[in-house]
Amino acid sequence: MIEIPRIPLGQGIEALIEWLVDHFAFATKAFSKVMETGLTALQSALQFMPPWLFIIIAAALTWWLTRKRGVTLLTLFGLALVWNMELWAATTSTIALVIISTLVAILIGVPVGILAAMYKPVDKTVTPILDVMQTMPAFVYLIPAIPFFGLGKVAAIFSTVVFAVPPAIRLTSLGIKQVPRELVECAEAFGSNRWQRLIKLELPLATPTIMAGVNQTVMLALSMVVIAAMIGAKGLGGEVWKAIQRLEMGNGFEAGIGIVIVAMILDRVLQKVGSRKNGK
Amino acid sequence: MAKIEVENLYKIFGPHPKRALEAVRKGATKAEVMDKLKHGVGVNNASFQVEEGEIVVVMGLSGSGKSTLVRCINRLIEPTAGSVHIDGQDVTKLDDKGLRELRLSKLGMVFQNFALFPHRTVVDNAAYGLEIKGVDQATRRQKALESLELVGLTGWEDSLPGQLSGGMQQRVGLARALALDADILLMDEAFSALDPLIRSDMQDELINLQEQMHKTILFISHDLDEAIKLGDRIVLMKDGAIVQIGTAEDILTHPANDYVERFVENVDITKVLTADSVMKKAKALGYINSDGPRASLRKMKIAGISSLFVIDKGHQLKGIVYAEDCSEAASRGERDIKSILKTDLKTVQADTPAMDIINLLHDLPYPLAVVDDMNRIKGVINRGALLGAIAERGVN
Incomplete structure (x- = not known):
């Protein structure tokens, strides 16, 4: 029998990441510090408020954004239940992580999506990368996050962003590509350059689709923030993780219900915001 | 110099247009190029001119390349070979900036499905070209409102396109092109998406507008x-090539080939035939100053008719005399027909459609006189001649 040597794929990737860590860890660690500061500020701002005030503000905001009684009541009673279950600190910590991760994901995803829609080569490079990113099990991202950012919340944010950015890119690009051909021709026929076409026609028309992408990004961010509890993200995911390790079924489900409540509120509110732009 | 001059224009779709172009130049048909070279022939050696102030309609079935042709003129589609001159300037040689300037200064376009921006109000849609041109907000609103007024949409300026009917939406599309003050309008199947009645109204309105504005219009x-x-x-x-160029009359009465003939065979002939194509030269005419009743009677007898159109020296139509009146006047000894x-x-008038003539001729005891703007007689139409003409051209 001929012996086929095993291809050292894993070793190669490991070597690459180690090399990256050796040469760039100073940058990522610095970045980590900045993020940590921002995150702490946001988190303490959220926790500084008394829970009842936060709940009222959140409900008012929901009403203002959606004009739906059901969703507003969901926000009001859902958050009240979370407070009652003594999961308030964990919940605000999770919300802060989701907000930061989503913002970073959108800041990266929307511009990349626009570039992918505008330039074929970008599209051709980005698409396979996104395919890999979306099929790779989420847990795998946790591993390289640690050497770059150290255990903790910033590593959690990094892996969350990697996990949550694909829909923002894909749907931004899709929204722009879906603008009817005749409208694009019209913009051209009336002398628009590429930039004017983007700003005056494509982005406004793509907004509902981009909002759908943002919605998905938020949802993915939430689910990843929970998983990232394994590398020290704490929050509601941390409660679940603790409950698993100690086999505390009640606590586990309570934290789980907290996550469901946050997810439902975010989803309903974002969907309304997206569809309202679409409606008129 | 013609306003638009298209010369030997080709458009080949596909990854390697040059090879297909050579084949087409050597006489390969659209189907052959598709079969053997897997390239589409959009426009095949098109040459024509549009004079200033003229409406030229490019017509053909879907897939005949007419929309591609019009897009080659403002280069929404890049022609493969050939040239397009507008006011003597070769459009195909312009760089991006020059092209955008040309589109803004000379070429207004109206689209089949209106192509209104759904997120902009009617007035902002109409002002789009001006906005790109860099006109300040107050002026462009003013101009957009003016052109909306031209198309009869005053009062709708702050609505969104989605709130308007199809006909009204296309008026906005037209207003947007007019607001640019371009002398050329490219209208790509501009009325095809409208209901037949609305379409007919819009056509009438375009004709009216054209009488005031004298644009050069290329209509698909x-x-x-x-x-x-x-x-x-x-x-x-047909198949990207031009089969015939001419007036409606030319195309209907002298179709260049079988294809054109089949294309035109279903036309309602009474809408196409106009007075000047069915009229005959008057067999005899009376002169008001020199002809008396007897002379008039004699002219009628020779020509075999029972009434006589009377003109003056300047060929202006003055009236008609009947044979019986003439003979009575002659027996009374009158020397004058006044x-x-x-x-x-x-x-x-010469351009009155046969449709309207049929209605007029009904119950008319004498033939119809065809006159020009100065009331000079150009010819006469009687019922027999009209029916004969319709029958002759209606049959293939």
Whole structure:
């Protein structure tokens, strides 16, 4: 029998990441510090408020954004239940992580999506990368996050962003590509350059689709923030993780219900915001 | 110099247009190029001109390349070979900036499905070209409102396009092109998406607007009735090539080949035939100052007719006399026909459609006189001649 040597794929990737860590860890660690500061500020701002005030503000905001009684009541009673279950600190910590991760994901995803829609080569490079990113099990991202950012919340944010950015890119690009051909021709026929076409026609028309992408990004961010509890993200995911390790079924489900409540509120509110732009 | 000059224009779709172009130049047909080279022939050696102030309708079935042709003129589609001159300037040689300037200064375009921006109000849609041109907000609103008024949409300026009917939406599309003050309008199947009645109204309105504005209009249509109604000349296309160029009359009466003939055979002939194509030269005419009743009677007898149109020296139509009145006047010994002249005549112009003539001729005891703007007689139409003409051209 001929012996086929095993291809050292894993070793190669490991070597690459180690090399990256050796040469760039100073940058990522610095970045980590900045993020940590921002995150702490946001988190303490959220926790500084008394829970009842936060709940009222959140409900008012929901009403203002959606004009739906059901969703507003969901926000009001859902958050009240979370407070009652003594999961308030964990919940605000999770919300802060989701907000930061989503913002970073959108800041990266929307511009990349626009570039992918505008330039074929970008599209051709980005698409396979996104395919890999979306099929790779989420847990795998946790591993390289640690050497770059150290255990903790910033590593959690990094892996969350990697996990949550694909829909923002894909749907931004899709929204722009879906603008009817005749409208694009019209913009051209009336002398628009590429930039004017983007700003005056494509982005406004793509907004509902981009909002759908943002919605998905938020949802993915939430689910990843929970998983990232394994590398020290704490929050509601941390409660679940603790409950698993100690086999505390009640606590586990309570934290789980907290996550469901946050997810439902975010989803309903974002969907309304997206569809309202679409409606008129 | 013509306003638009298209010369030997080709458009080949596909990854390697040069090879296909050579084949087409050597005479390969659209189907052959598709089969053997897997390239589409959009436009095949098109040459024509549009004069200033003229409406030329490019007509053909879908897939005949008419929309591609019009897009080659403002280079929404890049021609493969050939040239397009607008006011003597070669459009195909312009760089991006020059092209954008040309589009903004000279070429307004109206689209089949209106192409209104759904997130902008009617007035902001109409002002789009001006906005790109860099006109300040107050001026462009002013101009956009003016052009909306031209198309009869005053009061709708702050609505969104989605709140308007199709006909009104296309008026906005037209207003957007007019607001640019460009002298050329490219209208790509502009009325094809509208209901027949609205379409007909819009056609009438375009004709009215054109009388005030004297734009140069290149109109794309697949509807022969529309082409006949609007076009000063018609360019007929098939498989990307131009089959015939001419007036509606030319195309209907002298179709260049079987294809054109089949294309035109379903046309309602009474809408196409106009007075000047069915009229005959008057067999005899009376002169008001020199002819008396007897001379008039004699002219009628020779020509075998029972009434006689009377003109003056300047060929202006003065009226008509009937044979019986003439003979009575002659027996009374009158030497003049002025007393028996009937002056309340029905007349038609050279471009009156046969459809209207049929209605006029009904119940008319005398033939119809065809006159020009100065009321000079050009010819006469009687019922027999009209029916004969319709029968002759209606049959293939």
